[in-house]
Amino acid sequence: MTTSFQADIRPLFTERDIKGMMKGFNLASYDEVKAHAASIYxxxxxxxxxxxxxxPPRGEGPWPQSRIDLFAKWVADGCPP
Ligand code: HEM
Known part of the structure; x- marks a missing residue:
C-alpha cells in the first residue's frame, strides 16, 4: 500500500506538535513537511x-518505532500528498 500525507502522516502530528513547531515550519502543511522531510526523519x-x-512536559515524547517506520515509508514512496 502506498502511503499519503493526508491519510497517514498528517494524523501523526498533534495540535501541540503543530503549535510548538510553528516558529520553524508548519507540520500541518503538506508542502512544508515534504520540504523538511529528511530533517524531520x-x-x-x-x-x-x-x-x-x-x-513531557514540553511534548508527548519520542514516537514508537512503528510510527518512525511509517514516516520512512512515506518518504520512500516519494512523499505522496
Ligand atoms: C526538522 C525537524 C525538527 C526540528 C529541527 C525541530 C526543532 C525544534 C526546536 C529547536 C524546538 C525548541 C526547543 C527549545 O525551545 O528548547 C522544538 C520544539 C518542539 N518540537 Fe520540534 N523540531 C523538528 C521536528 C518536530 C516534529 C516532527 C515534531 C512532532 C512530531 C516536533 C514537536 C515539537 C514540540 C511538541 C516542541 C515543543 C514546543 C514547546 O515547547 O512549546 N518537532 N523543535
Missing part, C-alpha cells in the same frame, strides 16, 4: 539535535 530518531517530539 532525522529528528524523530534523535539525529542532528534533541529528539522530536520532546518528552
Amino acid at each position: 532525522d529528528r524523530i530518531r534523535g539525529i542532528g539535535g534533541a529528539v522530536m517530539p520532546p518528552p
